[in-house]
Structure formats: C-alpha cells, structure tokens
Amino acid sequence: MVAISTSTVTVQLLPVASPPQPSPQESLPAVASSDPVDKVTLSAEAQQVLDGQAPAPAASGPTQDQVTAAVAALNDTTGKTSLDDQLKAYALLTNILAKGQVVFDNRLPPAVPPAGGTMSEAAAQAALVSSFSQRVAQVVAKVDAQRDPAAKDSGTDPTTFTGRAAAAFNALSADDQKIYVAAKSLSQSLGAADLPAAQPPAGYSPPDVKALTDALAKVDDTSGGVMAKDQTAALSLLNGYAGAGPAGQAAAMNAAASPFAAHVAQTQTLVEKYLVPGKAPYPQMLDNLNKLSPEDQATYFGAKTKAADGTVLFASLGSLKDNLTTRETMLTLYNQVTQAYGVSDLTQLQTVAQKNNPALQKLETLFRADQGSDAWTAQVQDFLSHTTMADLGLAPVDNSGNPDMAKAMETLKAVLSDAQDFAVAIKSGKMQKWAPITEAKKATDKVQAEADPLAAAKAEAGIGG
Known part of the structure; x- marks a missing residue:
C-alpha cells in the first residue's frame, strides 16, 4: 500500500449507482444526493496505520502468559490499557483463533502444539465477545455496511471510500478510525476476503459464544475423546456461522481448516474418488462407504445430511x-x-x-x-x-x-x-x-x-x- 503523508485526501469520484439506504439502527451525517462526500479525513492514529506504523499482527506460537495478558487487555474497561496494547492483544488472539487450535477449558493442549499456537475456550470467547472485541466488530460493521461495491471501495484503504462509506468513516472518532484501519489490515493479513458486510440469511440466529467455542474445541480436538457425531454437529454449526469483525472471520477460518474438517474431506475422498474408470460408479461408492469404520461412515454421512441452507437431505x-x-x-x-x-x-x-x-x-x-x-x-x-x-x-x-x-x-x-x-x-x-x-x-x-x-x-x- 502506498503511504499517505497528509491527513486529508481528496478522492476523484466515479459515477456510481445510488447507494443503499442506511439501516434504521445507524445514524450517519446527512449527505446531499447532488453533493456526494469525496473527502476522507484520516485521524493521526489511522494515518499511522496506513503508513505502516501500527502494531504488527502477533507472531505465531505465543506463550500462555501472553495469551492470558491479551485476554485481560481485551476485557479491561477501566481505560488503563492503551489502545495500541488492546489492538496488539486483539491481533494476537485473532491470529491464534484463525491459525491455531482451540482446546477445552482445563484440558491440556495437544502434545505437539500447532504452529499457530493454542488457546482455551475462555481465550477464544474473549477474542469474540470481550468489550474491546465488540467495539471492533461494531466499528467495522458501521463502515462496511455503507460500502459501495460498484465504486470499488477498499476496506484496507479508506481513501478509496465514496458516498456513504466516506461519511461513515469520517463520522468515526480518531480512535475508532484507527481501530477500523487496523482491523481491516488484520483481516487482510489473515487472508480473509475484503467484502462489504454481508447480511445473514433470513431467520439466522447466531449461536451463543459458549456453544460457538465448544464447537471450535470439538472440531479442533485431536485426542480422540470427542465422538464423530458430536464433531459433525459442531462442524455443521460452525459452517453456518456468520461472525462479525476479524475475530468472527477467524472463527470461520478455524472451522474450515480444523483437523475434523480435514478428516471429513478425507472420508469424502475415500468414498467418492477411489473409483475404477469404466465401471459403474455408485456400486463402487457404496462399497467404499461400507468399508469405512462405523465412526467414519457417520462422519461421511454428517457431511452429506444437510444442504448449505440447512435443508435435511438424508434422514439416515x-x-x-x-x-x-x-x-x-x-x-x-x-x-x-x-x-x-x-x-x-x-x-x-x-x-x-x-x-x-x-x-x-x-x-x-x-x-x-x-x-x-x-x-x-x-x-x-x-x-x-x-x-x-x-x-x-x-x-x-x-x-x-x-x-x-x-x-x-x-x-x-x-x-x-x-x-x-x-x-x-x-x-x-x-x-x-x-x-x-x-x-x-x-x-x-x-x-x-x-x-x-x-x-x-x-x-x-x-x-x-
């Protein structure tokens, strides 16, 4: 990203379609339709992020003491913890959540910890719903909900914002501007897609954080102590999860890359890919399925039982x-x-x-x-x-x-x-x-x-x- 040396940048506007109306929950500065906002004013703190002076994402494999300190920083509501330290703590926990392993509370981590590190359910909950994490999610959603895909607004560079997105960003406080830019930079470093906020499916009700982190611990478990049917149910819950902010994205990334998700993919390969060309395919698939252990048959079935929208495809x-x-x-x-x-x-x-x-x-x-x-x-x-x-x-x-x-x-x-x-x-x-x-x-x-x-x-x- 090219560094920006001034705090106010004028953006050349392109003709775009009429932007969506703000939701009733959001209150944004009025913008005349004939005079769209074409200036994005960056706070000094946000400018530092764009100039590469913001805290870098945490390195992989932090110690448990660092994880404990990060949890405390995110839960601090006294104001004693600086914004920079909270951003560092949020980045550290989000990186583990995306690339590491969640383990059940009061249970020992795996003998060979993953490169991304490990965290307890309690630490995962802090990354998702601590007071600072909620603030991050709200700031990101407030701006991203106003972004115009047709104008190619870039979440990692607010100077590209047009219309309502520019107004939403300018309405943020200096600290919240810094939070937004740091959060979007963190998402980019995780490899998450930079897309305007997607509306969850009609009738979607997010799971409570305990159910969510229980599910993460189940799909990440490699001890063999969790039954296949429970891991299947956990993966199904996570596959339908629509989380907010980088931590929400990290939870979805964790599920997709979890050991159990990899095992599900392996059972599908064993059943569906090991076929002799030229011979009837479905008897071969049935034979391959019957050769799996009962647990692995249940795992394969779990991946096939529901459609993406939750529709039950197979009863048994x-x-x-x-x-x-x-x-x-x-x-x-x-x-x-x-x-x-x-x-x-x-x-x-x-x-x-x-x-x-x-x-x-x-x-x-x-x-x-x-x-x-x-x-x-x-x-x-x-x-x-x-x-x-x-x-x-x-x-x-x-x-x-x-x-x-x-x-x-x-x-x-x-x-x-x-x-x-x-x-x-x-x-x-x-x-x-x-x-x-x-x-x-x-x-x-x-x-x-x-x-x-x-x-x-x-x-x-x-x-x-």
Whole structure:
C-alpha cells in the first residue's frame, strides 16, 4: 500500500449507482444526493496505520502468559490499557483463533502444539465477545455496511471510500478510525476476503459464544475423546456461522481448516474418488462407504445430511446408501433407454410421439434433477414402481429375442435393494437388449386390428390366423 503523508485526501469520484439506504439502527451525517462526500479525513492514529506504523499482527506460537495478558487487555474497561496494547492483544488472539487450535477449558493442549499456537475456550470467547472485541466488530460493521461495491471501495484503504462509506468513516472518532484501519489490515493479513458486510440469511440466529467455542474445541480436538457425531454437529454449526469483525472471520477460518474438517474431506475422498474408470460408479461408492469404520461412515454421512441452507437431505445413513443404489438404477436405465433410441440424451428424441411421451419426459426430468436427497430417491422409486417398458416405448427382449417385460421389470425393481444384482442380471443376459416399438409396427397392428377385430384376442390366446 502506498503511504499517505497528509491527513486529508481528496478522492476523484466515479459515477456510481445510488447507494443503499442506511439501516434504521445507524445514524450517519446527512449527505446531499447532488453533493456526494469525496473527502476522507484520516485521524493521526489511522494515518499511522496506513503508513505502516501500527502494531504488527502477533507472531505465531505465543506463550500462555501472553495469551492470558491479551485476554485481560481485551476485557479491561477501566481505560488503563492503551489502545495500541488492546489492538496488539486483539491481533494476537485473532491470529491464534484463525491459525491455531482451540482446546477445552482445563484440558491440556495437544502434545505437539500447532504452529499457530493454542488457546482455551475462555481465550477464544474473549477474542469474540470481550468489550474491546465488540467495539471492533461494531466499528467495522458501521463502515462496511455503507460500502459501495460498484465504486470499488477498499476496506484496507479508506481513501478509496465514496458516498456513504466516506461519511461513515469520517463520522468515526480518531480512535475508532484507527481501530477500523487496523482491523481491516488484520483481516487482510489473515487472508480473509475484503467484502462489504454481508447480511445473514433470513431467520439466522447466531449461536451463543459458549456453544460457538465448544464447537471450535470439538472440531479442533485431536485426542480422540470427542465422538464423530458430536464433531459433525459442531462442524455443521460452525459452517453456518456468520461472525462479525476479524475475530468472527477467524472463527470461520478455524472451522474450515480444523483437523475434523480435514478428516471429513478425507472420508469424502475415500468414498467418492477411489473409483475404477469404466465401471459403474455408485456400486463402487457404496462399497467404499461400507468399508469405512462405523465412526467414519457417520462422519461421511454428517457431511452429506444437510444442504448449505440447512435443508435435511438424508434422514439416515441407511437412506443415503439407498440413494446410491437408486442412482445406479437410474443411470443404468437412462443409458439403456437412450441407447435403444440411438440418442445421447432424451432431449434429442425425433418423433412427436417420443417427445410427448410422459414416461420419457419424467425419466429425463428425474435424471437431470439433483439426485442427492431422500426426496429424489422416493420419486425414482415411485417412478420405477409405476412405469413399464411399454410406457417408455420399449420392449425388453431376452437372448432368444422373445419379449419378457415382466422379468425385465422384476429385475429393475430388484435394483432398488441391490444395484449389483442389476449389473449381474445384465451381464448374464437376462436383459441384454431393449428395442424401440417402432411407429411402423404400431401402424401395422392397427391395420390388422381393423381388418380382423378378433385378431388381438386370437393372438393373446395363441390361436393362428
């Protein structure tokens, strides 16, 4: 960053979209729409930060005495602790929170401490909700909520602020300006994205700090003393956490880089990546999952049970396994149908009758839908239970060339309980080939029926013409 040697900087404004209105909770100086603020006045303290004279982020691996002193500094409300010392304390704890390990209170740290250091739950709580930490979060939110992405306002350089962001920054006290610039510099050093404050999802209620730090300690635990289901629940809570200020960002970074998050990623790799090319994928995934220990199966399931918005995708590990089986059924069925019609997907069907066939339309819709949920599994199972090959415009034939639709559908339905049985059925020749019922054949049958109304009955009874 280029050092700024004056305390007042004039910024050339660019035409921007109308800025958002301030929230009812914020009270900012009035800014005339025809005369946008184009000056950002930096306090001497904030200028020192921009000039590189501010306290540097704390080095990794601090001693526990330093951590204890930092906690005391952040909780001091007497005014005896200088702003510089509080900023240093905040930086020290935030760095550990982002890059180190949170351990349960009154529990020994790991035998081999991580490079980023360790901190107790109490220290993590101080970093998140101590009086000074709350002040940092409030100062950052007050300015960032007014930043205009279209104007490329940079949180690490207030001289780029335009309109309401400039007004919000200028309205801060000299100390709060210093806090804002130091906090944004700390976020940058952590590697956190510099984005305007995002609104949490509708209905979001942040967890209390004890639940949050308990979750951090659980996902950071490497002793083996925390059950997989508890670590899974903790990671789920943290993945939905929308924290404020650098410490809030650090908590989210801790969860993403935690030992348990790494273990979850490892189970996903073992199940989903170790597949033999050219072979049916979902039976392999099911086999890989079944080879994991019960704890690791629970870990894999925990990562798959909910969508990002909290929607439950799978009710149980068993229903997830059923889903893998059903996905193999659908893949095999779809490939066989498209092969029979000579197309790569069912949107390429040519005749009007084929395009308007409701069973084929439903098959295409189910195949293209998001397949990772119990709801999808139920829809496919219902479709298979109420659809025949004739509905799809196909007639299954066995090795001798004789139609045997009943056996074919029995084989398909058996797949719902075991996808591997279906593969065996295909390889053994019970369902080697499916052929389209051509429009010409239908037309011929119609002509014959009109010429001899009893033809259909004779054919069904096996009586020759």
